[in-house]
Amino acid sequence: MGFDLSSVVAALPDVGAASLTNAWMAVIICVAALALGIGFTVVRSLKYRVVNGVMSVFISFVRGTPILIQIFLCYYVLPLVGLDLDPTTAGILAIALNSSVFITENFRGALAALDDGPIEAATALALTPAMIWMLVILPQLLRRTLPMLVSEGTVILKNTALLSVITVAEGFRVAQQIGGATFRPFEPLIAVAICFLVLNLILVGVGVMVERRGALRAA
Amino acid sequence: MRLDPGVITDSWPLFVEGTLVTIQLSVLSFLLGLALAVPVAALSMSRHGVFRGSAMVYLAILRGIPFIALVFIVHYGTAASGARTPAFWSGVIALTLFASAYYSEVIRSTISALPPGQWDSGRVVGMSRLQTLRYIIVPQSLGSMIPPGVNVTIMMIKESSVISAITVGELTYQGLVVQGNTFAPFEVFITIALIYWGITLGVSRLGDRVERRIGRLQKSGRPTGGIAARYLTLTASKPVQ
Numbered sequence: 001m002g003f004d005l006s007s008v009v010a011a012l013p014d015v016g017a018a019s020l021t022n023a024w025m026a027v028i029i030c031v032a033a034l035a036l037g038i039g040f041t042v043v044r045s046l047k048y049r050v051v052n053g054v055m056s057v058f059i060s061f062v063r064g065t066p067i068l069i070q071i072f073l074c075y076y077v078l079p080l081v082g083l084d085l086d087p088t089t090a091g092i093l094a095i096a097l098n099s100s101v102f103i104t105e106n107f108r109g110a111l112a113a114l115d116d117g118p119i120e121a122a123t124a125l126a127l128t129p130a131m132i133w134m135l136v137i138l139p140q141l142l143r144r145t146l147p148m149l150v151s152e153g154t155v156i157l158k159n160t161a162l163l164s165v166i167t168v169a170e171g172f173r174v175a176q177q178i179g180g181a182t183f184r185p186f187e188p189l190i191a192v193a194i195c196f197l198v199l200n201l202i203l204v205g206v207g208v209m210v211e212r213r214g215a216l217r218a219a
Numbered sequence: 220m221r222l223d224p225g226v227i228t229d230s231w232p233l234f235v236e237g238t239l240v241t242i243q244l245s246v247l248s249f250l251l252g253l254a255l256a257v258p259v260a261a262l263s264m265s266r267h268g269v270f271r272g273s274a275m276v277y278l279a280i281l282r283g284i285p286f287i288a289l290v291f292i293v294h295y296g297t298a299a300s301g302a303r304t305p306a307f308w309s310g311v312i313a314l315t316l317f318a319s320a321y322y323s324e325v326i327r328s329t330i331s332a333l334p335p336g337q338w339d340s341g342r343v344v345g346m347s348r349l350q351t352l353r354y355i356i357v358p359q360s361l362g363s364m365i366p367p368g369v370n371v372t373i374m375m376i377k378e379s380s381v382i383s384a385i386t387v388g389e390l391t392y393q394g395l396v397v398q399g400n401t402f403a404p405f406e407v408f409i410t411i412a413l414i415y416w417g418i419t420l421g422v423s424r425l426g427d428r429v430e431r432r433i434g435r436l437q438k439s440g441r442p443t444g445g446i447a448a449r450y451l452t453l454t455a456s457k458p459v460q
Binding site for chain 1: 279280282283284285286287288289291292295296298373377378379380381383384391394398404405408409411412415416419420444446447449450451452453454
C-alpha cells in the first residue's frame with residue numbers, strides 16, 4: 001500500500017474545516033491563559049506566604065505532569081466534585097491552566113530583569129499599585145516576553161490536538177475518522193499535519209508583525 | 220467523593236510496569252535524540268544555505284505539528300512502507316525525532332550566544348573551525364546547555380504520555396486500562412500524575428547536580444531596590460522592606 005497523494009487532497013477540505021475548531025479553541029485559550037498568567041503573577045507579587053506556598057505547589061505539579069493527564073483530570077475528575085463540563089470546556093480549561101503556569105513562570109524571570117527606575121519614579125509620583133502594573137510594568141513585560149508568548153501560542157495550538165482523546169471533534173480526530181472510514185489512515189494524518197503547519201505559520205507571522213510594531217513604538 | 224485506595228493497591232503491578240516502560244521510552248529517546256541533535260545543530264549553523272535551509276524545514280515540521288500527529292504518522296507511515304514496526308519502537312522513533320528538534324535548538328542557541336570573538340581567537344592561533352569548536356566553543360557552552368537541556372528532557376518525558384494512543388503499555392496507557400476496569404478516575408489519574416511528578420522532579424534534581432559538577436551554576440538576578448522589589452520579585456520568603 002503506497003502513498004496516495006490524491007487521498008491527502010481528498011481529506012484536506014474536511015480536515016481543514018475541522019482544524020478551524022483548533023484555531024478558535026486556541027484563540028480562546030491564548031486569551032484566557034494570558035489573563036490567568038498575568039493574574040497569577042500579580043497575586044504572587046503580593047507575597048502572601050500561604051497563597052504563594054499553595055501557588056508554588058500548583059506550579060510545580062502543572063510543570064511536572066503531562067498535559068494529557070491534566071486534560072484527563074479536568075474531564076474525568078471535576079465531575080466527581082460536581083463540576084460537570086462538556087469535553088470542549090474541560091479541555092479549554094486544562095490547556096489554559098497549563099499554559100498560564102508556564103506564562104507566569106516566564107514573567108517571573110522577565111520581571112527580575114526589569115529596571116527599578118521607572119517603578120520608583122511612578123511610586124514617587126504616587127501612582128497606585130494598580131496603575132503601576134497597568135502603565136509601567138505590564139507594557140514592558142509583555143513587549144519583552146512577546147517571543148515566548150508566541151511560542152506558548154504554538155504550544156497551545158498543538159495541545160488542542162490532544163482534545164481528540166476526550167472526543168472533541170477537532171482536526172486530528174476528524175483525520176482519524178476519515179482514516180478509519182477509507183482504510184487509509186496515513187494520508188489524512190498528512191493533511192492534518194499540513195493544516196497545523198499552516199496555522200502555526202500564521203501564528204508566528206502575526207507574532208513577528210506585532211513584535212515589529214512594538215519595537216517601533218518603543219523606539 | 221470517596222477515595223478508594225483499593226484501586227491502587229490491587230493494580231500496582233500495572234503501574235510499576237507502566238513506569239518502567241515510560242522510563243525505557245524516555246532513556247532511549249534521550250540518548251538517540253541527543254545523538255541526532257548534534258548533526259541537526261551542525262546543519263543549522265552551517266555556512267551553506269542549503270544545509271541551513273534543510274535544518275530549518277526539519278525543525279519547522281517537527282515543532283509545528285502536534286506530537287500526537289507525529290506519533291501516528293510514524294506508526295502508520297512505517298506500516299505503510301511495508302515495515303511492521305512494533306508500537307514501542309514507533310514511539311521511540313517519534314519521541315527521538317521530537318527530542319532531536321528541541322535539543323538541537325538548545326545546542327544552536329547556546330553556541331551562538333557566545334561572543335563571535337571566541338571563533339576569531341581560534342583562527343588567530345591557527346585552529347581549524349573544528350578545532351575551535353572542540354577546544355574553545357564546546358567547553359564554554361556545555362555548562363549553559365544543561366538548564367535548557369533539562370527542560371527539554373522533562374518536556375520529552377511528559378510528551379511520552381501521548382504514546383499511549385498507539386497502545387504502547389507505558390504509564391498513561393496502564394492508567395487508562397485500570398480506569399477502564401475500575402471506573403475510579405480520581406485515584407488512577409492522581410496516582411499516575413504523582414508518578415510523573417516524581418520522575419520529572421528527579422530529573423530536574425539530577426540536572427542541578429550535573430550543573431554543579433560542571434561547575435557553572437550561574438544564578439541570574441541582581442539586587443533590586445526595596446520599592447521595585449515589591450513588584451519585581453515573586454518569592455514570599457524574602458522580607459519586604
